[in-house]
Amino acid sequence: MVAQYPSASNVFVKDHEASGKLTVDFSRNVKDFAINNYAQIQPVTKVAGYYREVTVEEAGRILNSDLANFAWADGAAAPEGFEGTEKHEWKEYRAERYAFPVTLGDLTIDQASWDVRNEYAAKKAQQAMTGRTIKLVDKLLTAANYDATHTAAVATAGVGGARWDAAVTSNQAVKQSLNYAANIILKDTLAGVDINDLILVISPGLAKELSATQELVDHIKGSPDALAQIRGELPGKNAIYGLPEKLYGFPVVVEKTVKVTSRKGATKATSFVMDDNKAVMVSRPGGLLGVFGAPSFSTATIFMMEEMTTETLRDEKDRRTLLRVVENYDVVLTAPVSGFLFTDVLT
8 A cells, every 4th residue: 555644534444334334235025026926825745746627617518598408397307417527637746945055154254244144145035036936937938838729929810919019099909918818718717717816917128118009108198097107106016117007907017037147257147037028917816825725726826845944054164154045846837727828929
């Protein structure tokens, strides 16, 4: 260090206390992840097991509008109903365990002016939630996981007629697509899925494109939210994208989780986990946790054996601490008939 005359900036030792121990960090609270709004968690006690999928057609099967096949004349034998049963299938879930670790040296922990362990526990929890989101989104965006009638390009005639970034007031492509998907889901579940349980999940990029379309601009313009949009004061989490909480009655969840795909030291590469050119309508009835033994119409279920276990393991020999967050789960589209995948959303 070059010798200097005493001055206001060099007569003390700089330390973390000077800034009030300010730390600039961008770790997310695990409760803020959007996945909690569109997937259901089913606690399980075994790493592998079965769930039962039952067809629903018999509950709504009426072959004759006059109910002739159910009529029971006086003195005649009552209808037997030998064929009035449903098919069912046992399907498997298989949980897999994941550990998200970090090793911290004793000197690092002891000499730091902040709580290093808590900071990295939060970072590893976010890493775990990011991984969970990636696995779920991958399942939701794979067309092969749905029945053929539960996935379609939005520009297809009868679905939307145009891609969503070309949606105008005259074609209402977005509204047409959402209503088309909702009707397919209601028909194939015999209205077992309440339309109020259907949620639209989109990426931040798609949200940005939607907010700029003539269809949505005119839609919001004619709603009570018009002034709030102009002021940038739309209520709810979607305000930053210029979108209301609900679109044509369907709650909108913007999946904003970001993944880093570059190694340390390399040029940083980040991307949203949700594809801009796809969107999904899913069912998530009830709360975040599934009810044991009850029927479920949740499109996606996370069979959770172990969730967010934080462990601190002291290594006396090498004077270091291994900190890790452990999860053990499987992600399954348990009721794909209650969901719909939109493809080729943008031009």
